[in-house]
Amino acid sequence: MSGLSSGTAAGTTPLPHRSVANIRSPHTSGNTNPSTPSSSSRPIPSSTFGSPSSLRADEDILILELGTRKLQIGFAGDACPRGTVWFTPSQLRRVGDFRDWSSESKSNVDWKTKKVTGEKWWSRDHELWEYDVREVDLGLIGDKVDRALREALTKYMLIDSRPRRMVGVLPSGLPLPMLSAVLDSLFSRFQPPAISLLSSPVALTVGAGVRSSLIVDLGWRETVVTSVYEFREVSTNRSVRGGRLLVEQTHKLLAKHLPENQKKKANDNAGETEDYELSFDECNDITTRMVWCKPHLSSPKAPKSSDGLPTLHEQDESGVAPVESSTDTSKTVRIPLLSCRSPTTIELPWEALAEPSENTFFDSQYTESSFDDHELPLPLLVYRSLLQLPLDVRALCMSRIIFTGGCTNVLGLRGRIFGEVSKLVEERGWDGVQGKGADQMRANPKLKGKRGSRPANSGPSGVDSPSEGASGQEQDGVWHDAANTAHDECPVEEQLKRGQDKRPRVQGKMRAIESVGAWSGASLIAHLKAAPVSTVEREAWLQYGAVGASKPSEVDQKSARQSFGPGGLMRGSAASNSWTLGVWGMN
Structure with a gap:
């Protein structure tokens, strides 16, 4: 053992697998102090290990639907909103407000309505806005929107505070001061690069999968009946019943x-x-x-039998009274x-x-x-809304009636409205003139004979119908039958017909359809990168406000079409400096 140790100490080369120097990097210095191993010099792409929120910040679009009593929020492309925030008096509480734990609250006394009386104040704290802007604090509306949106982003969205593009779904009858207060709050506190505006009736129509519809919005403040034809609002009627x-x-x-x-x-x-x-x-x-x-x-009429005598149903004649229906008054x-x-x-x-x-x-x-x-019953309001429409628009809208709003959850309300509207159409038809004089004129047999006395298949008066033998003519010794000659097929028209839906369109009869909602319709529009009603840039709004918006007739619609793709909104604003508020700028 002593010889081995002396030989090794004398300079004998150690074995390769026992040498520590072979496993060190050739660029490593001779310092024997322990240190952290250096990482590789190969660059690592930051996008691979970055935050998911930073990756999708430029792609995600926030969909906001603002109503009178709630805010719905989510991402574009989702089937339903991520969360809903209701406007309640609890949002108006400040730090140190312990009235919910006071003795009055324990004794079931509503402190929110104990001192403040009157019709306006009973439900005022449960609403975001009211359409009468004369007594409305616009700054308070902006603060309510800010607090509700921050609560929604914190509880339901779980994203950072990076600015993101937004799409606002708003009612088309929202006054311009209300819209300005909402946009000021969003641009100044959340700093989105652009906000696109969509009308609630148009988003509901898209959510139903149709192009034309009659929207009956049974809302909180009022009931609004809106006619949409080819994704454009044609007419709007309102009633205070809500x-x-x-x-x-x-x-x-x-x-x-x-x-x-x-x-x-x-x-x-x-x-x-x-x-x-x-x-x-x-x-x-x-x-x-x-x-x-x-x-x-009015229950549906039973079909009349050709025998002349109605069918008599068998009944028990023992004198026992029949059992009443489930809706017993007792x-x-x-x-x-x-x-x-x-x-x-x-x-x-x-x-x-x-x-x-x-x-x-x-x-x-x-x-x-x-x-x-302004206070018509709902069946009469819907009937008059259909009566005011042109014939072709009415034929499509009456077959695509959509009921929406919070009051649609009342059991039996939609069926009652639809049944009474159908009854009005059956009794009155589509004649807007009503009264005793109009009824007497319709019942007069002399006036009936004057109307349409000439048969419909007869030709115009004074024009003789051509004979069968004169349908053709002879040119250059060749007989040409122009009436029976087949037309040449146009290739352009054939290509246009391929993209058309050849299924028959349902029109001219009363029918109600369902929609997935205004928020889901707006999510579909944003996901498909369709052009919104209006797009407002942050720089333009902070510089000019609502005054800088142009009228819809002053903007070229071809140059105003924009895309929701990456950078599409910025390219659209650079191409045309004119922007409009759409239907909200015409109020």
Whole structure:
């Protein structure tokens, strides 16, 4: 052992597998201190290991649908929104506001409506805006949009604060000051490079898979009937009958059945307006869950038999009364109420829960002449909207009726409206003149004989129909039969017919269809990179505001067409400096 150790120390070369120097890099210095191994000099692409949000920041488009009471948000191309944020009084709370845990809240007293009285203030904190801009704080609307959007981005989207392009789905009747407040809030606080605007009726039409439709929007503030023909809004009619009036009618019904010790005395209301007995949240919840609508009174007619005698159904003649239907008037329902002076439970008949919808949307106890143009019942509003349309537009829209809005969830409401509109069409036809004089003129046999006395297959008067022998002529000794000669096929027309849908179009009859919603329709439009109604650039808006928008007639539509692709909006703005607000700029 001593010899081996002495030989190694004398300079004997060690074995290769025992040499530590062979496994070191040739560029490594002779420093024996331990250090971190150096990484490879090969460049690593940053896009491979970058953040997913940074990769899709230039491609993702945020779809925002702003309504009176809620905000829906999601990415373009998704089937449904990622999240929904409701505008409630809890969003107006500040730091240190503990009124929800106070003694008044524990005793089921609604502090939100205890001191503030009046019709406007009962549901004001549950809304984003109202269309009467004379008493509206536009800065508060911008703050509400900012807070709701930040909450949606934090809770549902899970993305960073990088600026992204946005698409806003807004009602076409939104006033211009409201639109300016919303755009100012979005551009100044979220800094998107561009915001595209889409109309809610057009997005609903795309969501239904059709090009023309009649949109019946049973909204919160009002009911809007919009006619869309080839993705363009043709006409719009409105009525003040909406969800807000339905909740108020429900409150009147519940307050009428309250016990006497729960009702407020007359001397309690010293002001000009009357305070509410129950809270808005409770009345809204009962309206959503329990209010229903009666079916249409006129049942479908049974087909007449050719035998002359109707079929007699067999019945039990033992004297036992027949069993009544499920909608028995003797049925009652018990409703617990927590927002009154003390918790109580009221009991009212099941038929009474149909009164709010009957008084809100129909008012059948009044005549047609007792309504103003802004408060028409919904069946009459839909019928007049169809009556005002041209013949070809009406034939398409009446076969594509779309019901939307929060009030469509009321059980039986859509069927009732559709049935009464069909009855009006059957009784009156498409003649806008109504009254006793018009009925007498239609019933006059003398006037009936004058109309259309000449048969339809006869030719024009004074023109003799050509004989069969004169249908051809002889030229250069060759007989040419021009009437029976086959036309030469045009190759251009054949190519155009290949791309057309040869299926027959459904038109001229009453029909209701379903839509996936305005948000999903806007998501489809943005995903397919179709041209929006209007595109507003951030630099142009911050510099000029709504004043810098041009009229729709002053913009060249060919140069204004833009793409949602990467950089498409910027190229479109560089090509043409003119921009418009679309239907919102004409208000």
